[in-house]
Amino acid sequence: MRNYNNTLYALIAILVIYTVAFVGFIMYSITNFAFADFYKRLDLRRNLAAEHMFNGKGSHTGWSLTYVEELNNQREFVIEFDGKSSIIHTTGFDTSLWNQVQKTGESNFKVGNTFYSTKYYPYKGKHYIVGVSAENYFYTHHLNYLRNLLLIALVLGVLFVIVVSLLVKRSFIKPINELIDEVKKIGSENLYLRLSEEKDKGVLNKLANTFNRMLNRIETSFETQKNFISNASHELNTPLTSIIGIADLALSKERSVEEYKQAMLKIVDAAEKLEKKTSALLLLARTGYENNNLNFKPVRIDQIVMDAEMTVKAINERFHIKTDFSMLPDDSMKLKVNGSAPLLQLAISNIVSNACKYSANHTAYVALGAFENGVLILIKDEGIGIPEQELAYIYDPYFRASNTANFSGYGIGLPLARNIIKMHEGDLSVSSTLGKGTTVRIELPTIKRL
Amino acid sequence: MSGIQRVLVPTDFTVDSLRIALEYLENNVDNQRVELVLVCGYDLGDSITGLLGFTKDDHLARLQGEDFVKGCEMIKSRFKQTVVEMYADLLISKNARYVRNYLKGNRITQVVLPETYGFRFFNRHSFDILNVLKAVGLEALPEVVSLPVVGNETDNIDTMDSIFFRKGWKVSYE
Numbered sequence: 278m279r280n281y282n283n284t285l286y287a288l289i290a291i292l293v294i295y296t297v298a299f300v301g302f303i304m305y306s307i308t309n310f311a312f313a314d315f316y317k318r319l320d321l322r323r324n325l326a327a328e329h330m331f332n333g334k335g336s337h338t339g340w341s342l343t344y345v346e347e348l349n350n351q352r353e354f355v356i357e358f359d360g361k362s363s364i365i366h367t368t369g370f371d372t373s374l375w376n377q378v379q380k381t382g383e384s385n386f387k388v389g390n391t392f393y394s395t396k397y398y399p400y401k402g403k404h405y406i407v408g409v410s411a412e413n414y415f416y417t418h419h420l421n422y423l424r425n426l427l428l429i430a431l432v433l434g435v436l437f438v439i440v441v442s443l444l445v446k447r448s449f450i451k452p453i454n455e456l457i458d459e460v461k462k463i464g465s466e467n468l469y470l471r472l473s474e475e476k477d478k479g480v481l482n483k484l485a486n487t488f489n490r491m492l493n494r495i496e497t498s499f500e501t502q503k504n505f506i507s508n509a510s511h512e513l514n515t516p517l518t519s520i521i522g523i524a525d526l527a528l529s530k531e532r533s534v535e536e537y538k539q540a541m542l543k544i545v546d547a548a549e550k551l552e553k554k555t556s557a558l559l560l561l562a563r564t565g566y567e568n569n570n571l572n573f574k575p576v577r578i579d580q581i582v583m584d585a586e587m588t589v590k591a592i593n594e595r596f597h598i599k600t601d602f603s604m605l606p607d608d609s610m611k612l613k614v615n616g617s618a619p620l621l622q623l624a625i626s627n628i629v630s631n632a633c634k635y636s637a638n639h640t641a642y643v644a645l646g647a648f649e650n651g652v653l654i655l656i657k658d659e660g661i662g663i664p665e666q667e668l669a670y671i672y673d674p675y676f677r678a679s680n681t682a683n684f685s686g687y688g689i690g691l692p693l694a695r696n697i698i699k700m701h702e703g704d705l706s707v708s709s710t711l712g713k714g715t716t717v718r719i720e721l722p723t724i725k726r727l
Numbered sequence: 728m729s730g731i732q733r734v735l736v737p738t739d740f741t742v743d744s745l746r747i748a749l750e751y752l753e754n755n756v757d758n759q760r761v762e763l764v765l766v767c768g769y770d771l772g773d774s775i776t777g778l779l780g781f782t783k784d785d786h787l788a789r790l791q792g793e794d795f796v797k798g799c800e801m802i803k804s805r806f807k808q809t810v811v812e813m814y815a816d817l818l819i820s821k822n823a824r825y826v827r828n829y830l831k832g833n834r835i836t837q838v839v840l841p842e843t844y845g846f847r848f849f850n851r852h853s854f855d856i857l858n859v860l861k862a863v864g865l866e867a868l869p870e871v872v873s874l875p876v877v878g879n880e881t882d883n884i885d886t887m888d889s890i891f892f893r894k895g896w897k898v899s900y901e
Contacts, residue, residue, distance in 0.1 A: 601891045606804035644891035648800035655891055718887060 285446050292438040300427045311420060312392075315413045316385045318348065319394035326353040327407040331400055348411035350391070356406040370408070378406060390417050452481050460488065468496040469672065469692065490699075497696035516551040520544050573701075575724055576618045578652050579605060582645055584618075585625035589633065589641075596633035597640040604646035611647035613724045616701045621721075624694035628656050628717050631690055635681070636660030636714070647723070651703075654719040663709040671707060680711070731760045731811050734837040734872075735830070737856050738765040738815070739846040740790045742798045743889040747841045747876050748813075752806050754874070762812040764835065765799070768854035769817040787815050790850065794886045801890065818856050823863045830869060838868050841876040 322345060354370040362380065364372060374393070377386045383396045395408035456472060463470045471492060472485040527540035579602065586598045606612065614621070632641035635658065642657040663671060663678050670676045672692050691707075698705040703721035736751060738744040748763055755761065769786060771778060803813050818829060830838070838860060846855050865871060 604801055604805050604891065606801075607807040608804065611804050642892055646801040646891070647804045648797040649804075653797065653801065653887065655887055657888065657892065716888060 285442055289439055289442050293435050296431060296434045300431045304424060304427055307423060308420060311415050315392055316394060319392055319409050319411060323394045323396055323407055323409040326409060327396065327398055330355065330407060349414045351409065351411040354408050358404050358406065360404045456481065456485060468492065468499055493696055493699045497700060500693050500696065513551060516547045520547045573615050573617055575613045576616055578612045578614050578721065579645055581618055581621045582625055582643060582654060585622045585629060588622065588626045589630045592630065595639050596630065598629060599640060599642050601644040604644065606647040611723055612652060614652060614721045615724050620697045624697040627690035627694045632656050632658035632660065634684055651720050651722045656717045657714065659714040662711040662713055662715055664711050668709065731762050732836045733762045733764060733834055734839060735764050735766050735835045736839045737841065738767050739848050739853065740767055740792065740795050741847060742794050742886045744846065745798045745802060745890055747839060747844060747874060748802060749890060750874050750876050751839050751872065752809060755809060758809050760809055760811050763810060765815045766818055766856060768856040768859060769819055770852045770854065771819050772852065783817055786817060791815055798890055821859050826859055826863045827867050835869055837870045837872055839872045839874055841874050844876045
């Protein structure tokens with residue numbers, strides 16, 4: 278941020294220096310022009326005055342000083358001097374300015390607002406200096422006006438530059454600050470929150486998108502972990518309870534060796550069950566959730582859909598699944614998806630079992646089709662549906678629609694499935710009509726053929 | 728039969744209307760290679776700016792929804808062996824002579840007439856070409872294939888439902 282500010286101040290300074298230099302240049306060149314122009318006019322009047330003086334009124338030029346416009350406070354003067362530096366006689370000349378007058382040629386100088394133009398004339402063995410003085414109206418009035426104008430413009434310009442720069446800075450920093458605020462809001466308890474992404478393809482949008490993808494991965498692993506823990510604790514609890522029960526019963530009174538043996542055998546049995554379950558859980562953890570992004574392999578989506586259906590049926594035999602494979606493409610390459618089979622299977626089986634669970638006939642309709650660069654899986658049910666105003670929240674973990682009170686569930690399956698699909702760069706969308714049914718559409722990109 | 732048949736299939740650019748094409752392809756038992764032209768009636772209007780500024784392709788791009796295109800791609804990948812090409816086109820007039828010229832000029836060899844299908848148009852410029860085709864007279868048309876396709880009466884929750892779960896769809900296992 279400091280660096281940002283330094284750049285900004287440097288930019289402001291450059292713009293201010295430029296403006297000042299520009300104003301200075303304008304002032305200088307206009308003043309220069311005004312002086313040069315005025316001296317020229319004075320020279321003309323001085324020449325006319327000299328002609329008038331030395332040639333008399335019958336001058337053959339045909340026009341004289343009276344025809345030329347009178348300047349402000351215009352005064353002609355003649356100085357007669359000895360050829361060195363002593364004044365012999367002068368008419369209307371302030372002798373204190375004698376030093377500034379060139380004794381041999383022309384000279385132009387200015388005292389205050391009064392401008393002087395003088396020239397040396399030798400006439401009949403005497404030395405004269407003829408001069409004209411006048412006030413420069415343009416210099417006293419117009420240039421002052423111009424100076425004030427430029428000063429005001431300069432101040433306004435600098436203010437403008439500063440205000441605009443600060444505004445630009447703010448508008449640059451604002452989206453970043455917004456992003457920071459949004460990221461700050463996301464914690465472990467609301468990992469489902471995402472940064473808002475705009476349609477444009479700016480750098481900040483890319484940043485938000487990258488953040489969101491990272492959050493997807495984090496959320497998925499969080500959820501799988503939570504799921505895993507709750508499942509695992511439940512699964513492990515059952516055999517443990519029976520072990521404790523059997524042991525308690527055996528210890529409640531004196532028993533024969535045979536009875537103790539029986540009890541021990543039952544305990545061993547339960548412990549073996551426990552061991553099997555822990556090793557199964559370990560296997561699940563190893564295959565499913567470890568480095569799941571790194572070991573994506575080409576998998577056939579129809580195989581995964583069928584496996585998922587088998588899984589669902591194995592869990593609950595009342596569930597029916599009707600599959601429409603009529604749109605399976607001729608070319609099996611169109612069904613190959615780059616992904617992790619266990620994860621995709623988990624996602625699809627979750628959705629299929631939801632479809633069965635929330636419908637009275639416990640039937641899910643599954644269809645599969647391939648379009649140009651992806652596959653489409655449609656999972657449909659004729660169940661209770663989702664209220665329209667709650668559709669926006671269905672991807673939040675632990676959210677359960679208001680009409681699901683009679684069904685058991687934790688509200689984990691759909692968010693988990695969606696995150697898995699998103700990890701595969703696919704798309705999961707849900708459309709539903711309350712009381713009529715729900716359709717889940719999954720689109721997954723297929724492997725691009727070279 | 729040899730060569731490729733060019734088949735005119737009426738559509739209204741809904742996924743549901745793709746069932747006409749599906750029905751046709753499923754009845755195509757001897758795997759005749761076909762080129763499907765999905766045709767919809769569309770009045771280009773008489774505004775000169777509209778006629779000059781927009782080509783047929785612009786209108787087609789606007790009319791074909793994302794799901795419709797996906798549905799077409801799905802049919803194409805499903806019937807890869809038989810469907811050589813599949814594209815949409817517009818009939819821009821109800822004039823009988825225009826229709827006859829269109830069929831002749833585009834070398835349409837078969838016309839599918841879904842007798843019972845009710846088209847649903849979401850664009851006020853679109854019109855039903857079934858009546859137009861019938862008005863031209865069956866003798867003027869190339870080979871006519873009549874199909875008893877019924878429009879989907881139930882309101883689908885997802886538009887893609889239409890091409891799946893049709894009557895008689897194959898249930899893999901239960």
